[in-house]
Amino acid sequence: MRRLLLAALAATLAELSGVALMTTAVWLVVRAADHPPMAALTVAIVAVRALALSRGALRYAERLAGHDAVLRYLADLRGRVYESLLRQPVRRHSGDLVTRLVSDVDAVQDAVLRCLLPACAAGLVGAVAVAVVPVLAIPVLLLGIVLPAAAFAVADRHLRALAPLRSRLAERTVGLVHGAAELTAFGALEDELARTGEVVADIGGRERRVALLTGALSAVGVLTQSGAALALLASGASVPVVLGTLAALEVFLPLTSAAQRWAEVRGSLARVRELLTARPVPSAGEELPPGRRIALVGPSGAGKTTLLARFVTPEARGALADAHVFHTTVRANVLFAKPGATQDELDHAARVADLDLDWDTVVGERGTAISGGQRQRLVLARAVLAAPPVLLLDEPVEGLDPDHADRVLAAVLAAAPGAVVLVTHRLSPLAHQHFDEVLVLEAGVITQRGSHAELVAVPGYYRDRWEDEGITRGLSAPA
Amino acid sequence: MRDPAVPRSYGVLLAVVAVATAVLVLAQAELLARLASGGDGIALLAGVVGARAAVLWGQRVLTQRTAATVKARLRERVLRDAVARRGDRAGAVSTLVTRGVDAVEPYLAGYLPQLAVAAVVPLAVLLRLAFADLTAALTILVTLPLIPVFAALVGAHTRDRTRRQWAELSAVGGHFLDVVAGLGTLKLFGRAAAQADTVRRMATAHADTTMRTLRVAFLSALVLELVATLSVALVAVPVGLRLLGGGVDLRVALLVLLLAPEAYLPLRAAGAQFHAGAEGLAVLEQAAVVPAPPATATRRPPDLGRAEIVLEDVGVRSLRGFHLRIAPGERIALVGPSGAGKSTLLALLLGEVVPDTGRVLVGGVDLREIDRTAWLRGLAWVPQAPTAFEGTVADNIRLGGPDATAAAVAVGLGDLLEARHPLSSGERQRVALARALARADAGLLLLDEPTARLDSGTEATVLAAARALSRGRTAVLVAHRPALLAEVDRVVELR
Numbered sequence: 024m025r026r027l028l029l030a031a032l033a034a035t036l037a038e039l040s041g042v043a044l045m046t047t048a049v050w051l052v053v054r055a056a057d058h059p060p061m062a063a064l065t066v067a068i069v070a071v072r073a074l075a076l077s078r079g080a081l082r083y084a085e086r087l088a089g090h091d092a093v094l095r096y097l098a099d100l101r102g103r104v105y106e107s108l109l110r111q112p113v114r115r116h117s118g119d120l121v122t123r124l125v126s127d128v129d130a131v132q133d134a135v136l137r138c139l140l141p142a143c144a145a146g147l148v149g150a151v152a153v154a155v156v157p158v159l160a161i162p163v164l165l166l167g168i169v170l171p172a173a174a175f176a177v178a179d180r181h182l183r184a185l186a187p188l189r190s191r192l193a194e195r196t197v198g199l200v201h202g203a204a205e206l207t208a209f210g211a212l213e214d215e216l217a218r219t220g221e222v223v224a225d226i227g228g229r230e231r232r233v234a235l236l237t238g239a240l241s242a243v244g245v246l247t248q249s250g251a252a253l254a255l256l257a258s259g260a261s262v263p264v265v266l267g268t269l270a271a272l273e274v275f276l277p278l279t280s281a282a283q284r285w286a287e288v289r290g291s292l293a294r295v296r297e298l299l300t301a302r303p304v305p306s307a308g309e310e311l312p313p314g315r316r317i318a319l320v321g322p323s324g325a326g327k328t329t330l331l332a333r334f335v336t337p338e339a340r341g342a343l344a345d346a347h348v349f350h351t352t353v354r355a356n357v358l359f360a361k362p363g364a365t366q367d368e369l370d371h372a373a374r375v376a377d378l379d380l381d382w383d384t385v386v387g388e389r390g391t392a393i394s395g396g397q398r399q400r401l402v403l404a405r406a407v408l409a410a411p412p413v414l415l416l417d418e419p420v421e422g423l424d425p426d427h428a429d430r431v432l433a434a435v436l437a438a439a440p441g442a443v444v445l446v447t448h449r450l451s452p453l454a455h456q457h458f459d460e461v462l463v464l465e466a467g468v469i470t471q472r473g474s475h476a477e478l479v480a481v482p483g484y485y486r487d488r489w490e491d492e493g494i495t496r497g498l499s500a501p502a
Numbered sequence: 503m504r505d506p507a508v509p510r511s512y513g514v515l516l517a518v519v520a521v522a523t524a525v526l527v528l529a530q531a532e533l534l535a536r537l538a539s540g541g542d543g544i545a546l547l548a549g550v551v552g553a554r555a556a557v558l559w560g561q562r563v564l565t566q567r568t569a570a571t572v573k574a575r576l577r578e579r580v581l582r583d584a585v586a587r588r589g590d591r592a593g594a595v596s597t598l599v600t601r602g603v604d605a606v607e608p609y610l611a612g613y614l615p616q617l618a619v620a621a622v623v624p625l626a627v628l629l630r631l632a633f634a635d636l637t638a639a640l641t642i643l644v645t646l647p648l649i650p651v652f653a654a655l656v657g658a659h660t661r662d663r664t665r666r667q668w669a670e671l672s673a674v675g676g677h678f679l680d681v682v683a684g685l686g687t688l689k690l691f692g693r694a695a696a697q698a699d700t701v702r703r704m705a706t707a708h709a710d711t712t713m714r715t716l717r718v719a720f721l722s723a724l725v726l727e728l729v730a731t732l733s734v735a736l737v738a739v740p741v742g743l744r745l746l747g748g749g750v751d752l753r754v755a756l757l758v759l760l761l762a763p764e765a766y767l768p769l770r771a772a773g774a775q776f777h778a779g780a781e782g783l784a785v786l787e788q789a790a791v792v793p794a795p796p797a798t799a800t801r802r803p804p805d806l807g808r809a810e811i812v813l814e815d816v817g818v819r820s821l822r823g824f825h826l827r828i829a830p831g832e833r834i835a836l837v838g839p840s841g842a843g844k845s846t847l848l849a850l851l852l853g854e855v856v857p858d859t860g861r862v863l864v865g866g867v868d869l870r871e872i873d874r875t876a877w878l879r880g881l882a883w884v885p886q887a888p889t890a891f892e893g894t895v896a897d898n899i900r901l902g903g904p905d906a907t908a909a910a911v912a913v914g915l916g917d918l919l920e921a922r923h924p925l926s927s928g929e930r931q932r933v934a935l936a937r938a939l940a941r942a943d944a945g946l947l948l949l950d951e952p953t954a955r956l957d958s959g960t961e962a963t964v965l966a967a968a969r970a971l972s973r974g975r976t977a978v979l980v981a982h983r984p985a986l987l988a989e990v991d992r993v994v995e996l997r
Contacts (some may be wrong), residue, residue, distance in 0.1 A: 032604065035864070041731075044731060046732065046736035046965065047887060049756070049759060051742040052738065052742050052745060053538075054742075055743070055745040055746045055755070056745055056751075056752040058748070061746065064742060064746065067742075068742070069847050071739060072739070074731075075731035075732045075735040078727065078731050079731055080724070082516050082723070082727055083721070083724040083727075085721070087716070087717065087720055090712075091713060092713055094713060095709060098702065098708070100697055101702065102699075102701055105681075105697075105702075106698050109695065110696050110910050125847035146655075184928075192577075192600055193600050195892055196595055197592045197596050199581060199584070200591075201592050203585045203588055204849075204885070205885055205889055205901075206585075206891075207854075208876065208878050208883045209878070209901040210882060216578075216581060216582060220578055220581075223578055223581075226572065227574030228570075228572070230570035231570045231571070234562065234570065237562065238563040239559055241558055241562055242558045243555070243556075245555045246549075246552070246555045249551040249555075251545065251550065253547060262538040265618075265928050266538075277851060308518055335690065337692065340690060341690065345687070347680075347684030347686065348592075348688050361693060362695075395886055395939060429598070482842045
């Protein structure tokens with residue numbers, strides 16, 4: 024903050040030096056035309072040279088102090104923004120979130136350096152100018168308030184219209200890149216590109232139209248500046264005052280574009296503020312007795328995953344449906360579950376989860392460089408390595424062949440040291456592994472509960488599915 | 503600047519604007535000096551001021567409209583390129599298409615116009631001053647080149663840094679996307695807070711490198727500033743002294759004083775825009791891509807009802823010397839451990855993957871020689887991890903064919919036709935099945951683990967859909983469920 028104030032002060036003095044330099048130089052020339060004794064000019068000559076030096080030095084000080092202050096602040100802000108995200112429920116549109124983190128925070132830099140600092144400096148220069156020549160209040164108000172306000176209004180309206188288009192563009196871009204193969208296969212790639220092209224054209228059209236208005240505002244600024252000097256000249260003001268006025272009002276010209284920029288960054292500032300002040304969403308997980316093993320079964324959409332999420336506590340770890348594979352090596356992807364784990368521990372986890380990837384393989388964005396089954400076993404190896412008091416598994420062996428799946432799941436369960444909650448649609452693991460209780464979930468409600476033996480003994484969803492699986496188990500036997 | 507997205511006439515128009523600006527700058531200084539030294543012509547001066555405002559307006563409109571046009575062209579090009587290349591990082595592409603491309607605007611609408619003015623105005627000022635006061639003209643002539651020389655030195659220094667910074671920014675973008683997308687997982691493992699330190703550390707490191715660059719960049723800006731202001735002092739003081747001695751008259755002295763800063767101003771302004779300009783240029787280069795060669799395969803696909811599909815000694819990714827013969831109308835299930843190449847096989851048939859060795863033959867014709875669009879039109883594909891595209895469920899299903907409703911009902915999505923993203927992964931799977939169902943005239947069905955994330959109850963619905971899909975057409979199914987094996991004629995095992 025102190026550095027910022029320093030920067031504002033340096034900026035003001037730099038501008039004043041510039042104005043004083045021009046005024047003094049003109050005064051010097053005009054005075055010299057009267058052929059006074061040389062001594063009458065000495066002070067002015069020294070002043071001109073001093074002002075010329077001080078302007079450059081002050082500007083350098085301003086830039087360095089301003090940027091340093093803002094960049095340090097930004098580094099801290101990025102961390103704070105991320106920490107606020109931590110306290111929020113995870114949102115789905117990750118593309119949006121990244122835009123926020125990167126550009127919203129960057130926008131803070133522009134808000135300070137390109138809007139606040141110039142506005143401060145112009146305000147102070149304006150105050151000095153009006154104090155010296157009161158009639159300058161009119162152009163100062165016009166250039167300092169009216170024009171920036173108009174520029175802000177124009178830019179604000181423009182951006183409001185643009186914002187939804189931009190987020191649609193971002194969304195479509197992610198869809199296009201991720202779904203390129205599907206769109207190609209269904210012959211819809213050109214259509215989708217064309218529809219995205221319409222969004223692009225819409226953005227371009229709006230930008231072209233608004234250029235007319237913003238250009239006009241800059242022109243009015245120059246007219247006001249020169250007009251004020253002309254009016255002073257016509258009313259018989261002295262030449263140094265007239266040219267000093269031109270120089271002083273020059274300081275105000277960048278405010279029009281600063282106001283436009285302010286309109287651009289305002290949304291970012293508001294979003295950052297909103298994120299930083301958002302109330303943390305409390306998450307209260309359900310405690311499980313140590314070592315208890317529970318299975319959740321039921322039709323898809325019955326709420327198994329939602330119920331599983333209720334068991335998420337600070338000491339729970341696992342392989343959930345939305346498990347993310349980071350764009351890095353297999354090792355880093357597994358190791359983060361237990362930083363500092365030894366190579367032996369890692370190898371053990373890989374053996375249990377039957378993960379046969381090289382530790383240094385890079386998995387690609389969202390794990391696209393490895394197969395679906397490998398991805399799943401990687402996620403499992405991570406959960407095994409964590410060896411948590413509560414292990415949460417959501418269809419952990421979904422993509423594997425049944426035999427393979429059963430083997431891997433058995434190994435993972437055998438290695439689990441604590442409580443386990445397993446979501447599965449295949450019932451055979453429940454028959455062969457020990458579970459204290461199986462919960463049957465239908466349409467968000469628990470309709471049956473008990474052990475496997477108890478559940479197959481009574482009519483209901485569980486017994487239906489068990490018999491169903493019996494048929495297919497017979498089919499798969501020869502393969 | 504030679505980028506084809508930038509209109510050819512742009513340079514000429516910028517030059518015209520710069521010349522007009524130069525003429526008006528000279529006229530304004532001339533008239534102002536005459537008026538201030540007791541002459542007349544205030545109406546003329548007002549006219550010149552008006553003309554300057556008009557030229558400024560014209561310049562702004564021209565440059566910003568051009569920038570908007572170029573940005574639109576670049577966006578389209580980047581999108582097409584990313585889609586053609588596949589496997590690109592969606593985060594990085596998204597950053598480039600939305601925010602990245604905007605960096606071109608300061609270059610096109612700020613730096614280039616300023617460069618044109620900087621090339622013309624100082625020259626015009628020098629010429630005029632040479633006739634008015636040779637000493638002043640010579641002073642400026644000697645000091646003026648210092649500005650571009652310094653600008654070039656600084657430019658060379660900051661250019662590489664800016665480029666690296668841009669590369670770093672897209673890496674940070676990718677990193678953030680990854681970290682944020684995995685926030686749920688990080689939280690589950692209690693690692694999200696630890697990652698916050700990484701985020702902070704990276705940001706601080708970024709600030710440090712930027713400050714190092716800026717200290718040098720600003721130092722040179724200081725030199726530029728000093729050259730310009732000192733030159734005014736260098737011109738003003740001697741002129742004043744000569745005026746005192748009667749060497750020049752007041753009008754000329756004022757003209758020199760008014761014109762001297764105008765010689766430096768455009769160069770300094772161009773220098774100030776250089777960094778923004780360099781960033782824009784880096785983006786232009788990043789967006790400049792070699793256009794993909796147009797598809798040359800033109801053979802019409804054989805009738806899939808009669809053509810045999812043969813994979814002949816195919817080697818790509820995990821497949822090695824792979825043979826497979828699929829009779830017309832035959833339904834095949836692919837089984838085998840994950841990573842054995844089941845999905846790769848489907849990608850081969852889709853033409854997404856081209857074999858490194860061997861061939862894929864359809865009715866005796868190499869798939870590479872067949873017009874891909876026409877070939878794909880005869881295919882129905884259910885991918886392993888379907889993408890949900892913007893729009894309703896019905897819109898997504900309609901990618902396959904016009905009858906979205908019947909297909910949606912068949913997979914139990916009848917009530918969700920108007921639903922939008924976000925869909926659950928199970929719903930996305932069903933949308934993909936419906937999309938394939940809607941493609942009623944497909945001759946070849948490619949199904950990749952269609953029942954993943956569906957329980958056995960829903961699986962029955964899906965099995966019925968799969969049965970309907972594979973009836974009367976060739977089908978290649980990647981299967982993990984025994985239930986699906988009952989639907990096929992032959993099981994092929996990959997290892």
